[in-house]
Structures are given as structure tokens and as C-alpha cells.
Amino acid sequence: MTVLAMTEAVTYTDFFVLATGATTRQTKAIADGVLEGLRPRRRPARVEGEREGEWILLDFLDVVVHVFTPAAREFYRLEALWGDVPRVPVAGDVAASGEARATGPRRSGSA
Secondary structure, rough: OOEEEEEOOOOOEEEEEEOOOHHHHHHHHHHHHHHHOOOOOOOOEEEEOOOOOOOOEEEEEEEEEEEEOOHHHHHOOHHHHHHOOOOOEEEEOHHHHHHOEEOOOOOOOOO
């Protein structure tokens, strides 16, 4: 998992979270897990790509979660596109197991 601090680059969000699932079934499970985990506190403003599962976008306004298959992540290369923005350290970076949590500054008013 990669977390990009977008505040200096764009005005529409604070962070991009980039995650990868091995298959479309796994990308859907990851997206469902994010939605389920945040359901009591947060709802996305929009969700795109759930049907296909190649690139699922969960837009929480201050945080945009991108869940890719490996081929889609390589094709869109968001890390390269936004190569000049800072990366946020991820506590216990265990991206393969999906247990990582982003750590870093939060804007006031963010839930």
C-alpha cells in the first residue's frame, strides 16, 4: 500500500491511498473491507469501478482510495504521475496482508 500526501499538489483531496489486489475478486473484497470498516463513521461521496473491479475508486473527499489489480496499477502508474508528492509512512507496512494503517497528519474536521 502507498499513501500519497496530496495537499500541496491538488485542492480536491488530502491523501491518495493506493492498494492492489491480486484479482478483481480481491480488489472488490478490499474495497468492501474499507467501506465496512468506515461505515459507522464515513460514507464515500462516490464509488466507481466496483462492477469491473480493475480499478475501484472510493472518494471520501479528503481521502481517495484507489484499489487496483496489478495490471491496472501498472497501466495507470499513479505513483509515477504524482512522483513529486510526499509519501506518508505506513505503520507496520504489511501491504500483502492488508493490515497496514496509514499514519500521518490529518486536517481538522476530518473524521
